[in-house]
Structures are given as structure tokens and as C-alpha cells.
Amino acid sequence: MLELYKKLFRQLNQDTVYAIWKACHDLHASIDGKGDIDLLVDSKSEMQFEEILHQYGFIHATFKSLTFPFVKHYYGYDEDTGQICHLHIYYKIITGETHLKSYHIPIEAEVLSNRFLNAMNIYEASYIDQALIYSMRHYMKRSSLFGYFFWIYEKSDYLKEYQYIKKGLNTARDEDNCNPNNSIHSKFNFFNIDMNTGLSGYQKAKAEVLKISDFRRLTSTEAIWKSLYYFLLRVWYKFFKIRKRLDNGIVLAISGIDASGKSSMVKELHAWLGKNFDVETFHLGKPSPVLSTFPLRFFLLLYRFINRKKRNERFESSGFFGESSLKQKNGFVWGLRYLCLGYERYKHACVARGLAAKGKIIICDRYPTNTHGKMDSPRIVPGGSKLVGKMSHYELMLYKKLPKTNALIFLEVSMSEAIKRNRDRIKKDKETDDGIVFRHKNNQGLDFHANKIFFVDANLEYKNVLKNIKQITWKCILKMAYR
Numbered sequence: 001m002l003e004l005y006k007k008l009f010r011q012l013n014q015d016t017v018y019a020i021w022k023a024c025h026d027l028h029a030s031i032d033g034k035g036d037i038d039l040l041v042d043s044k045s046e047m048q049f050e051e052i053l054h055q056y057g058f059i060h061a062t063f064k065s066l067t068f069p070f071v072k073h074y075y076g077y078d079e080d081t082g083q084i085c086h087l088h089i090y091y092k093i094i095t096g097e098t099h100l101k102s103y104h105i106p107i108e109a110e111v112l113s114n115r116f117l118n119a120m121n122i123y124e125a126s127y128i129d130q131a132l133i134y135s136m137r138h139y140m141k142r143s144s145l146f147g148y149f150f151w152i153y154e155k156s157d158y159l160k161e162y163q164y165i166k167k168g169l170n171t172a173r174d175e176d177n178c179n180p181n182n183s184i185h186s187k188f189n190f191f192n193i194d195m196n197t198g199l200s201g202y203q204k205a206k207a208e209v210l211k212i213s214d215f216r217r218l219t220s221t222e223a224i225w226k227s228l229y230y231f232l233l234r235v236w237y238k239f240f241k242i243r244k245r246l247d248n249g250i251v252l253a254i255s256g257i258d259a260s261g262k263s264s265m266v267k268e269l270h271a272w273l274g275k276n277f278d279v280e281t282f283h284l285g286k287p288s289p290v291l292s293t294f295p296l297r298f299f300l301l302l303y304r305f306i307n308r309k310k311r312n313e314r315f316e317s318s319g320f321f322g323e324s325s326l327k328q329k330n331g332f333v334w335g336l337r338y339l340c341l342g343y344e345r346y347k348h349a350c351v352a353r354g355l356a357a358k359g360k361i362i363i364c365d366r367y368p369t370n371t372h373g374k375m376d377s378p379r380i381v382p383g384g385s386k387l388v389g390k391m392s393h394y395e396l397m398l399y400k401k402l403p404k405t406n407a408l409i410f411l412e413v414s415m416s417e418a419i420k421r422n423r424d425r426i427k428k429d430k431e432t433d434d435g436i437v438f439r440h441k442n443n444q445g446l447d448f449h450a451n452k453i454f455f456v457d458a459n460l461e462y463k464n465v466l467k468n469i470k471q472i473t474w475k476c477i478l479k480m481a482y483r
Contacts, residue, residue: 245359
């Protein structure tokens with residue numbers, strides 16, 4: 001069991017009335033972080049329960065267009081393993097057909113009063129209540145065409161759950177089973193559930209769900225249209241890999257000098273968080289062009305091609321080609337290049353801020369600074385023509401208007417380690433040793449556009465650096481979630 005779950009359930013056992021009400025056969029895997037946990041919680045304790053979740057570092061997330069009443073998703077971070085835990089919270093038993101959940105089964109009080117403490121020290125619904133819920137879910141799922149095909153696909157897992165409940169009913173003591181006091185129990189025979197995958201199984205399911213038709217939340221017409229809508233929505237989410245969004249998103253940047261591991265950590269964070277949340281990455285060191293800068297990009301690339309034989313050895317690469325390709329820092333082409341770059345950074349930073357406002361997690365590879373002439377900063381030097389002076393003025397305005405990132409993690413690495421890593425890495429036109437030395441010395445004391453800056457020792461072993469970054473990232477996400 002993950003350490004986070006140990007602490008959480010120890011607290012819940014003292015302060016909250018709850019029970020695992022389905023998929024108990026797989027609970028041992030879920031508490032190890034290999035699946036979600038379906039938790040029924042007394043609705044009277046909702047505020048107190050969610051305050052406990054907050055104390056243990058859980059955050060709320062949801063699909064903005066695909067929600068069900070009295071059902072919530074909370075996620076926590078287990079520091080020992082680096083895993084993200086998923087709690088599927090129910091304040092009422094809302095269940096039903098695949099993609100729809102059009103039934104409310106009003107037996108919450110019974111389930112919570114008949115619960116028992118299992119061998120894992122977690123409260124679980126009584127086997128009789130699990131049998132009833134399983135029977136209803138079984139037939140509700142098979143009563144729609146979408147659900148019927150999904151049931152066939154997932155049949156092996158349903159059979160495992162069936163055997164788990166059956167074994168529990170046969171071996172549990174009378175006080176564990178509890179005597180059913182609800183008339184719904186008499187409507188379903190758990191030991192005689194139809195497992196037929198043919199047409200008769202579908203017809204049997206349609207007949208069985210009529211017994212609980214009074215529990216439908218939706219009319220037949222609403223159910224048909226919503227079922228189709230939710231199905232198409234899930235296909236859309238699956239195809240475009242859309243995940244749940246937070247109540248308050250965040251813009252987080254990873255920065256550092258060359259060979260500090262910025263890009264690797266950005267990829268790691270995206271893969272880690274992207275399993276559960278809607279995550280997007282931006283490169284604000286070398287941003288992609290926007291519509292208005294395409295012509296300028298073409299001109300600058302053409303200029304580079306014409307002058308490629310005149311370039312000297314380059315110590316610094318920023319934007320989309322080396323600084324040595326331009327002779328004068330106060331020249332027209334130099335100014336055009338960095339004005340274009342500043343505008344692209346500004347536009348992408350604004351887009352990132354807008355997406356975070358919609359609940360996305362935005363991870364930026366580098367982020368602009370206010371320190372003139374250094375990494376990811378204004379570069380145009382006034383003193384040339386009036387036109388260049390104007391360019392410098394507008395460049396400074398763009399950087400001043402840049403929205404601040406919520407948090408920035410700066411990877412600190414020694415000069416010798418940076419040189420070693422740079423020699424080992426495979427990269428086209430990578431920097432020379434002298435170039436690394438120059439950048440290391442030049443990019444000290446940077447003034448980032450960030451509300452909070454965290455410094456991480458990147459000289460450590462890779463897994464330790466990643467662990468530190470994950471901890472900081474989750475704390476930042478948690479702070480934004482409960483601001």
C-alpha cells in the first residue's frame with residue numbers, strides 16, 4: 001500500500017463514514033497506485049472529508065464537459081514512489097450504462113451502515129450490498145448496446161469481481177454479511193446472474209433493469225441523446241488524448257544553462273502528469289513562429305543562407321540561428337531578429353496563461369528574463385539608427401508586458417558538469433566547451449518573469465533531480481488548486 005494511502009485511510013477511519021463500494025476485488029492493486037479507488041462517502045461529511053483530502057495533498061480535477069452529479073475525482077501525490085493516486089468519490093450511488101450513469105440507487109445509508117473493516121484496514125461495503133450493486137451494474141451495463149459490447153470486452157474482469165463477491169458471501173460471518181433490510185435485494189438473484197454473451201443476454205438485461213426503472217435520473221429520450229453525446233465526447237477525448245483539467249491551472253517553467261537537463265525534465269513532467277491531467281508544453285527559449293512572424297522568419301533564414309560563409313565561430317545560440325551570423329548588435333537585421341523573437345515569446349506566454357486559466361497544466365521549456373543581454377532576455381542594443389532604437393523600445397515593452405509564470409524551477413549545475421554533459425550529449429551544432437563556459441558565466445543572477453523561483457541542484461543523480469522537481473511541481477499545483 002502506498003504510504004499516502006496508509007496515512008489517508010488511517011485518518012478517514014477515525015473521522016469519516018465511507019466504504020469502498022465496487023471493484024473491491026482489485027483493491028489490493030489500487031492501493032498500490034495501479035488503479036482508482038471507488039469511495040462512497042457520507043454526503044453529510046462532504047466538507048470535512050474534502051478538507052482532509054486537502055490536508056493530504058489531494059486536488060480536484062474533472063472533464064469539463066463530462067461530469068455526473070455527486071461524483072468527483074481527486075488526485076494525490078505519493079512522495080516515496082512518485083506515483084499519482086486517484087480517488088473516485090461518490091456522495092450518492094450514481095451508476096448505470098457505459099458513458100451515461102443514468103441511475104441513482106438510493107441505498108447509501110444501508111451500504112455505509114453495513115460496511116466492515118477488511119484485512120487492509122479499509123472499510124468495504126458488506127458482501128450482500130456488493131452483490132446487490134454488482135447485479136444492478138451488471139444488468140444496467142448490458143442493457144445498452146454500447147455497454148453490452150464493453151461488457152463483453154471487459155468480461156474477464158467482471159467475472160473476477162463476481163467470484164470475489166461470491167467467495168465473500170460463502171465465507172463471511174453473519175455479522176459481516178448483515179441482513180438485507182431493503183426490498184431491492186429481493187429483486188435480484190446474485191447467484192443466478194445471466195453471463196450469456198448472446199442476444200438473449202441483452203434481452204435479459206433489458207427486462208431486469210425494468211425492476212429499478214423508478215431509480216432512473218433521466219427520461220428515455222434524454223438517456224438516448226446523452227448516451228450518444230457522451231460516447232462521441234469520450235471518443236474525441238481518447239483520439240486527441242484529452243485528460244482531466246484542474247479547477248485552477250498553472251504555468252510552470254523549467255530553466256537553466258545548457259546541459260543542465262531542462263528538456264529532459266520537461267519531457268519527464270509531461271509524461272508523468274499527462275497520464276491524468278490535460279498538459280501542454282511550450283518552448284519559450286526557441287518558440288515556434290506565429291502567423292505574423294512567418295514572413296520575417298523567411299527573410300531572416302534567407303539572410304542567414306546568403307551570409308553563411310561569413311559566420312565566425314559561435315559562442316551562443318538563441319532564437320533560430322547563431323548570434324555570429326549577425327555582425328552588429330545594433331544593426332537592422334539583429335534588431336529585426338530579436339524583435340521577432342520577443343514578439344513570439346510574448347504571444348506564446350499569453351496563450352499559455354489563457355490555457356492555464358481553463359484548467360490546463362502548462363510546462364514551459366525556459367522562460368523570458370528581464371536581464372538585458374542574457375539568456376532569454378531583450379537583446380537589441382540602442383545606439384544605431386532611429387529605427388533600431390524604436391525596435392529596442394518595442395522589444396522592452398514586449399518583455400515588460402509578458403505574463404509571469406506561476407513558478408519557475410532553475411536547474412543549477414556546475415561548470416565542469418555542464419561541460420561533461422555537453423560533450424556526452426548528441427545534438428546537432430552543439431556548443432563548444434568555450435561556449436558553455438561563456439554561457440555559464442554570463443547567465444548568473446537572472447531576473448525571471450516568475451512569481452516564485454525554486455533552485456534545484458542538477459549535479460545530483462538523475463532520479464534524485466527528477467524526484468525533487470516532482471515534489472516542487474506538485475506543491476505548486478496544490479497551492480494553485482487551493483488559492
